[in-house]
Amino acid sequence: MSTTVLICDDSKLARRQLARSLPEDWDIKVEFALDGVDCIKQIKLIQPEILFLDLNMPEMDGYEVLIAMKEQGLNILTVVVSGDIQPSAHQRVLELGAIDFIQKPCSAEKLAHIIEHHGIKDKAMRERLSHSLGEQVDPDVRDIYQELTNVAMGQAGDLLARLLKVFVELPIPNVNILEVNELDMALQSIDNNAATSGVCQGFIGGGVSGEALLLLNDSSFKEIASLMNYDGELNDKVELELLMDISNILIGAILTGLSKQLDMSFSQGHPIVLGQHRDVSDLVKSNKSRWQRTLAIEISYGIENHDINCDLMLLFTEDSLKTLKFKVAYLLED
Known part of the structure; x- marks a missing residue:
């Protein structure tokens, strides 16, 4: 049976170009939506499996379509196709549930790569991806995870502030359930244009297990060394020591x-250095086989008036979700 694909763009030319760029060997039925409002109507009417979505449209833009899909439980594999190449736009659509982002103009090669990367020609893979999109973190549970993390990261920030004698800027933690491909994209969105060094450390206890992943932008080492009153030559060995201290x-x-x-204790494994002075994608690719479906909590630390950028991700395994929900259930009781 043919796979139904919906292309939503207010430009007739853009719709046609995208349709012509889809793989010729893919058994699909292509339908079109003229704008965001029409897109929601078409999704309900024809129930497509895949949506290619423009961002800048009248009446209802692509962001609003993604929000409406979430609110109405319309779990469609969505690839955003847009001329808006701002990193914030890319990150925002991923947070709203899109599985990927392609810059206009979109070539057949780019589309083929995205389709192959996510395996969306395969029905079983599409069903698995759609299942993951439909199972979002309950808003009340998300609030609890964020509050627990707020308290814990505040304690960590306090230790870092005392060590470096600085003011540590604390963000709102980002909490999501992510499939491996979504986690890969989330990790690569962390300043992937800059050289980065990383450490990961496993933890386990009380039916909960996972890994903590710390990524430090290489531009941060000079200022960290200065704040720690190190005035010697910076080399790989010294930077590794600084990285391990921070982690x-x-x-x-x-x-x-x-x-x-x-109310559970974690046993921590030995920290493992993922690499130094490399792209984030290179740092994490060897671990993707271990990171399947996870509860991911992302924390981005900053230091006021200093060029220091540090990202910490807690990756809880899928098997841990039931225990975690049980542990926080009592906090939801009236």
Whole structure:
């Protein structure tokens, strides 16, 4: 049976170009939506499996379509196709549920790569991806995860602030359930144009397990060394020591903070260096086989008045979700 594909763009030319760029060997039935309002109507009417969505449209733009799809439980595999190439636009559509982002003009080669990368020609893979899109974190549970993380990262930030004698800027944690391909994209969106060094550390306890992943932008080392009163030559060995110091503080403190609030103890494995001075994609690709479906909590630390950027991700395994929900259930009781 043919796969129904919906192309939504207010430009007739853009719709036709995209349709012509789809793989010729793909058994599909292509339908069109003229704008965002029409898109929602068409999704309900024809129930497509895949949506190619423009962002800039009248009446209802692509962002609003993604929000409406979430609110109405319309779990369609969505690839955004847009001329808006701002990193914030890319990140926002992923957070709203799109599986990928393609810049206009979109070539047949780009489309083929995206389709192959996500395996969406395969029905079983599409069903698995659609299942993951439909199972979002319950808003009340998300609030609890964020509050627990707020407390724990505050403790970690306090230790870092005392060590470096600075003001640590604390963000709102980002909480999502992610499939491996979505996690890969989320990780690669972390300043993938800059050289990065990374450490990961496993943890386990009380039916919960996962990994903590710390990524430090290489431009941060000089300022960290200065704040720690190190005036010698910076080389790979020194930078590795600084990276391990920061990771020990942040990972250790945040896991301790979470374990106290969840009333469970975590045993931590030995930290593993993912690499130094490399693209994020290179750092994480060897671990993708371990990172399947995860509860991902992302924290981006910043230091006021200093060019120091540090991202910490807690990746809880799928098997941990039931235990975590049980642990936080009592906090939801009236």
